Amino acid sequence: MEIYLDNNATTLVDPRVVEAVRAELESGPSNPSSAHSLGRRARARLSAARAEVADYLGVPSKEIYFTSGGTEALNTLILGARFTGPLLASKIDHAAMARPIEALNKSVIHLPVGPSGHIEVEDLNPGAGLIALSAANPETGVKNPLDEISAFAKEHQIPLIVDGVALLGKESFNMPAGIAAMVFSGHKFHAPKGVGVMWISSKFPLDPLLIGGGQESNRRSGTENLPGIVGLAKAIELLHTELPDATGRMCRLRDLLESSLLAAFPQVKVNGSGPRLPNTSNIAFPDIDVELLLAQLDVACIAVSLGSACSSGGLEPYHVLLNMGLDPRLARSSLRFSLSRFTTEAEIQKTLETLLPLLEVTY
Structure with a gap:
């Protein structure tokens, strides 16, 4: 049995989404920009997908734009934004946001982040020209106080760009007033x-x-990538019925994993004390060689992660944890477990049956 607990890297495509994509692929040649009947029908399907996404987010269809993913969307928003004044950002955000910000060659104020794993609203600067932050951190699952941040942005008339890639599909949310733009990536939900x-x-x-x-x-x-767009719209349509029940299941299983580990080994620590996504657990195992532990779990057909796989496909430095102020030894002894709505209790129990004896060798 293969157990996949790396869902913040990518997720299983829902079988119902697969069917929607297959139907679009089998519909014949279709370019929504073409004037003939095939093009008009493709354009209608594109419009329907746009309307589905807009309905879920509670925004006008004309304000929904499809991209190749979160990286392209964040580059578009950050590099294309017209603003004056410093940009407010965080040192723990994904490289898809951090690197375009660096490329701007403009004044940037990096907001401090402590062990809670999120920024504090009182650190926001009313003189900023742009704010670019994540709704939730994909490494720790800790959520930024988005309602308060967006209220601040609205009050001071500062455009707010939000990376929502880690958030969508994990729990229901409302688009707060005060956000200027928000991005999502299909393969994360x-x-x-x-x-x-x-x-x-x-x-x-x-x-x-x-x-x-x-x-x-x-x-x-x-x-437009119409098969992909149709699949994305189908995945969003499914959220109407999958949430909030899936949120509760993921939270219960995550808590089972954490509580079992902490009960057996009190020295184990969950990274990030702030409110978290229901599916994410970043756990420090002091004095453990986690690269070895990762390999041992892999041999046992259990997939977890040292950190983001989105920057190079390899082992990313633990910059998020280090920038939260964690001791470097703790940061480098941490693993991320990220669940999905397809994760089962049997998989968590099997993971514990495998993981606990491996830890007992050291502890």
């Missing part, structure tokens, strides 16, 4: 890879990153 979506307020001044044929209302040129 049981849709295919290679497709993402960004909501951009019509009031947010933005220059496009990709120019060409003017697709997506000139926000993102390039022929």
Whole structure:
């Protein structure tokens, strides 16, 4: 039995999404920009997908734009934003946000993040020209206080860009007033890879990153990936019925994993004390060679992670934990377990049956 607990890296494509993608692939050649009947029918399916996403997010359809994923969307928003004044960011955000911010070559104020794993609203600067933050950190699962941040942004009329990639599909949420743009990536909520979506307020001044044929209302040129978009829309449609029940199941199983480990080994520590996503557990195992532990779990067909696989496909330095102020030894002895709505209690129990004896060798 293979046990997959690395769902913050990517998720299983839901079988119902697979069927939707297959149907689109089998529908024949379709370019939504074409004027003939095949193109018109493709355009209608594209519009229906856009409406599905907009309905779930509670925003106008005309403000929904499809991309190749979260990285492209964040590059579009950060590099294309028109603003003056410093940019407020965090040192624990994903590279897809951090590196475009670096490339701007503008003044950046990095907000402090402590052991809680989230920023504090009182550290926000009313003189900022742009705020770019994550809704939740994919390494620890800790959520930023998005309602309070968006209220601050609205009060001080500062555009707020939110990376929502780690959030969507884990729990229900409402789009707070005060956000200028928010991005999501299909493969993080049981849709295919290679497709993402960004909501951009019509009031947010933005220059496009990709120019060409003017697709997506000139926000993102390039022929739309209609099979991927249909799959993404189907995955979002499923959230209406999967949530909030899936949230409760993931939270219960995550808590089972953590409480069992802590009961057996009190020296084990959960990283990030702030409110977390229900599916994510970042755990420090003091004095354990976690690269060896990762390999041992892999041999036992249990997939977990040392950290983000999105930067290089290899072992990323533990910059998130280090920037939260963790002792470097603790940061480098941490593993991330990330569940999905398909994770079962039997899989968590099997993981514990495998993991506890491995830890007993040291503890």
